[in-house]
Amino acid sequence: xxxxxxxxxxxxxxxxxxxxxxxxxxxxxxxxxxxxxxxxxxxxxxxxxxxxxxxxxxxxxxxxxxxxxxxxxxxxxxxxxxxxxxxxxxxxxxxxxxxxxxxxxxxxxxxxxxxxxxxxxxxxxxxxxxxxxxxxxxxxxxxxxxxx
Numbered sequence: 001x002x003x004x005x006x007x008x009x010x011x012x013x014x015x016x017x018x019x020x021x022x023x024x025x026x027x028x029x030x031x032x033x034x035x036x037x038x039x040x041x042x043x044x045x046x047x048x049x050x051x052x053x054x055x056x057x058x059x060x061x062x063x064x065x066x067x068x069x070x071x072x073x074x075x076x077x078x079x080x081x082x083x084x085x086x087x088x089x090x091x092x093x094x095x096x097x098x099x100x101x102x103x104x105x106x107x108x109x110x111x112x113x114x115x116x117x118x119x120x121x122x123x124x125x126x127x128x129x130x131x132x133x134x135x136x137x138x139x140x141x142x143x144x145x146x147x148x
Contacts, residue, residue, distance in 0.1 A: 002050050002090055003032055023079070024086025031057055051132030054091045058084055059135075095133045097142075103130060104142050116147050 006029050013021040031053050035045055045053075065080035095103075104126050113122045126139050 003029070003045075005090070006032070020079070020082035021086055024083040027057055027083060028054065028087060028090060048131055051092055054087055055132060055135075057087050058091070061087070092132050094135070095130070097138070100130065100134050100138065101142055101146070104139065104146060108143075108146055113147060116144070119143055119147055122147065 006025055010022065010025045010029065013025055032045060032050065035049065035053055061080045061084045065077045065084070068074070068077035068080065104122070107125050107129065108122055111118070111122060111125060113119075122143050123140055126143060127136060130139060
């Protein structure tokens with residue numbers, strides 16, 4: 001499980017006094033603890049759930065970094081980028097765009113989708129199959145391009 005690795009990495013970061021590393025690791029630990037103690041959740045978190053949590057953390061930080069850049073706050077944007085780097089190390093390897101396109105093409109073929117009207121169905125299937133391996137925004141863009 002990722003939580004034991006995170007604990008070890010936090011100790012290393014504390015000893016090295018690496019604040020950027022520490023912020024990212026603590027964010028992961030907090031999100032995992034929150035998911036573990038959520039009402040109705042089982043005791044252990046699955047790898048798929050961990051992956052979704054990490055993706056969510058990266059997405060939040062990317063959005064924040066973009067907002068900070070728009071507002072001219074490069075100092076805060078850099079902090080978010082550092083945390084993205086740390087969190088990304090624990091995520092499963094992301095697929096290349098060409099691989100995602102071929103998987104989505106197969107999903108479209110299998111589901112029989114022929115128009116943009118069926119985009120939601122295809123995105124749902126693609127998100128299930130590519131969970132943790134690709135960004136949801138990229139999946140939606142590729143599905144839209146292939147159905148257009």
